[in-house]
Amino acid sequence: MRPSIFRSVQSAVARNSPRRSYSTDSVPERKVAVLGAAGGIGQPLALLMKLNPLVSKLALYDIAGTPGVAADVGHINTRSEVAGYMGEDQLGKALEGSDVVIIPAGVPRKPGMTRDDLFNINAGIVKSLCTAIAKYCPNALVNMISNPVNSTVPIAAEVFKKAGTYNEKRLFGVTTLDVVRAKTFYAGKANVNVAEVNVPVVGGHAGITILPLFSQATPKANFSDEDIKALTKRTQDGGTEVVEAKAGKGSATLSMAYAGAMFADACLKGLNGVPDVVECSFVQSTVTELPFFASKVRLGKNGVEEVLELGPLSDYEKENLESLKSELLASIEKGIKFANQS
Ligand SMILES: NC(=O)c1ccc[n+]([C@@H]2O[C@H](COP(=O)([O-])OP(=O)(O)OC[C@H]3O[C@@H](n4cnc5c(N)ncnc54)[C@H](O)[C@@H]3O)[C@@H](O)[C@H]2O)c1
Numbered sequence: 001m002r003p004s005i006f007r008s009v010q011s012a013v014a015r016n017s018p019r020r021s022y023s024t025d026s027v028p029e030r031k032v033a034v035l036g037a038a039g040g041i042g043q044p045l046a047l048l049m050k051l052n053p054l055v056s057k058l059a060l061y062d063i064a065g066t067p068g069v070a071a072d073v074g075h076i077n078t079r080s081e082v083a084g085y086m087g088e089d090q091l092g093k094a095l096e097g098s099d100v101v102i103i104p105a106g107v108p109r110k111p112g113m114t115r116d117d118l119f120n121i122n123a124g125i126v127k128s129l130c131t132a133i134a135k136y137c138p139n140a141l142v143n144m145i146s147n148p149v150n151s152t153v154p155i156a157a158e159v160f161k162k163a164g165t166y167n168e169k170r171l172f173g174v175t176t177l178d179v180v181r182a183k184t185f186y187a188g189k190a191n192v193n194v195a196e197v198n199v200p201v202v203g204g205h206a207g208i209t210i211l212p213l214f215s216q217a218t219p220k221a222n223f224s225d226e227d228i229k230a231l232t233k234r235t236q237d238g239g240t241e242v243v244e245a246k247a248g249k250g251s252a253t254l255s256m257a258y259a260g261a262m263f264a265d266a267c268l269k270g271l272n273g274v275p276d277v278v279e280c281s282f283v284q285s286t287v288t289e290l291p292f293f294a295s296k297v298r299l300g301k302n303g304v305e306e307v308l309e310l311g312p313l314s315d316y317e318k319e320n321l322e323s324l325k326s327e328l329l330a331s332i333e334k335g336i337k338f339a340n341q342s
């Protein structure tokens, strides 16, 4: 869980002086598609993926606005070729040949809403996008950002099962922003260098289902129980903190683009055979009795190589783990039911 995107960005900038050609000799060709690329997350995510030297083709798809985003991002002198795709009839072309598909398509929260309040609109969007993924790039790693992640990932799984393309190693709910927040809040409180901080965050991606494991955080800090409770609550409410601060203008976009770019970078590194790439993600799991659960995952050439166990938990974390299960299971079941009914 290192901030490798910084190194990727730095090396992309360093490598792309005007005198260099665009080819990157020893790095495999990789196509990344962003669905929802003209949105609040999509645009900065497109920028960050354009800066990633592991990407050779970047497909930017949305129902509107992608020609402008693609023209803009496409002028940046980094490795990848950029193409914009707009409207459903161009979705297949956007997806064909993709190694990684990142999905930030859908509506964001306004103050007073829960992520589950987005279900009615976003479930249908995710379902139709995943139907196209099953048809045009069934082997791609799918990075699901659209909320409610606790339900949209199970929806995607059911769509892929119906299409006969499901492989649990290739479907990821992106929970990296919870890790990013936990690291930032922990480092601030402990007054340590944030670049050296690691905090696993497990469970799901909504309210109490977000369970940061501060007992496993490194470097170690001497926090009181009250401090740990406050850090846990702030991590769980991080999304709401941004929604309220944006006062009706959406939810986290810039920090999410950063987190999404970090996670996609980890997927690409895994595909390229880089060893020991470990990130937290919401995946099909047997770590608990729930069918999907976020925990540390080792990424590799097939996507998920190993779902890691939770490790030792404090009593407080054990209690929180038990409390989150019913809400998380209900969200998972809601997604499964939707996918199979509609
Ligand atoms: N996983 C996380 O940690 C996390 C963090 C932040 C936001 N989110 C979620 O990400 C989603 C997007 O947030 P945002 O702020 O970018 O919203 P936004 O409204 O700014 O952008 C969403 C984009 O999706 C596009 N879109 C809608 N229907 C589409 C379809 N059928 N195909 C392709 N594109 C489509 C829209 O045109 C728009 O450009 C929301 O559901 C939000 O809750 C998740």
Ligand SMILES: O=C(O)C[C@H](O)C(=O)O
Pocket: 108, 109, 115, 147, 177, 238, 239, 240, 242, 243, 251, 252
């Ligand atoms: O909070 C939201 O609605 C967006 C996202 O899930 C977040 O954690 O920022």
